Amino acid sequence: MNEDREVLKLVGARIRALRKEKGYSQESLGEKGGFHFSYIGQIERGEKNVSLVNLAKIAESLEVNLIQLFAYVDEEFEVTEDEKQIKEIVQLLRDSNSEHIRTAKNVVKGILM
Missing domain, CATH: 1.20.5 (Single alpha-helices involved in coiled-coils or other helix-helix interfaces)
Structure with missing residues (x-):
């Protein structure tokens, strides 16, 4: 179960990083994707097990490919x-x-x- 939460946190952190890169607030990202800003916050904190359909909407709102939401780097993994x-x-x-x-x-x- 901890591994499940870890994946949610990594994807959430990636969404947060992409959102900030684009200069969006949680509220503006939520509006673009049709979500409440608190839902975006829950996803970013790894508290929600978000559906693939909603991930696709978030990716579209961030103007990135869906796969880019999974292009996170685990802090424990040393980047060569x-x-x-x-x-x-x-x-x-x-x-x-x-x-x-x-x-x-x-x-x-x-x-x-």
């Missing part, structure tokens, strides 16, 4: 320099257009194969 570099590359790709993504894919394939 390689992991930091990979995260930076992924962010660069997310910010790129389709043509640049295809080019980057071909370059990486050429280097690794």
